Structure formats: C-alpha cells, structure tokens
Amino acid sequence: MPAKVNKEECTGCRTCVEECPVEAITLDEEEGVAVVDEEECVECGACEETCTSEAIKVE
Incomplete structure (x- = not known):
C-alpha cells in the first residue's frame, strides 16, 4: 500500500x-x-x- 498523508497533521x-x-x-504549494x-x-x-509530525503512514 503506498504512503498516505494525513493532510490535517502535515506541517509542510x-x-x-x-x-x-x-x-x-511533492509539496502542494496551495495547501x-x-x-x-x-x-x-x-x-x-x-x-x-522521517516525518516529524507523524502525518505519513505506509501500511
């Protein structure tokens, strides 16, 4: 399963x-x-x- 980003947790x-x-x-510049x-x-x-905000999960 590919990595998933929790957009509410991601600090960019x-x-x-x-x-x-x-x-x-990549980084969505708008969001x-x-x-x-x-x-x-x-x-x-x-x-x-490496995600310091624990916003990415690979399951």
Missing part, C-alpha cells in the same frame, strides 16, 4: 520530499501539504520514518 516541512528515494512526494504519487511510491517507509 518538506522532510519527506527530501528523503523519498524515488521522488514520489502546504505533502502529496504522494501512488504510482511512483515504492513503499520503502523512508517518509514515515
């Missing part, structure tokens, strides 16, 4: 964007939250491990 810090090894995460490209996500969990 960009840590997950920087840590994603396949560049599957200020991370967005995962589910087709590109390899479910490695790097984003979940």
Whole structure:
C-alpha cells in the first residue's frame, strides 16, 4: 500500500520530499501539504520514518 498523508497533521516541512528515494512526494504549494504519487511510491517507509509530525503512514 503506498504512503498516505494525513493532510490535517502535515506541517509542510518538506522532510519527506527530501528523503523519498524515488521522488514520489511533492509539496502542494496551495495547501502546504505533502502529496504522494501512488504510482511512483515504492513503499520503502523512508517518509514515515522521517516525518516529524507523524502525518505519513505506509501500511
């Protein structure tokens, strides 16, 4: 299952964007939250491990 972002928890810090090894995460500039490209996500969990607000889950 690809990573999922809880938009209400996401602070827009960009840590997950920087840590994603396949560049599957971008920041929605309008909403200020991370967005995962589910087709590109390899479910490695790097984003979940580095998310300081615990807004990303890989199940």
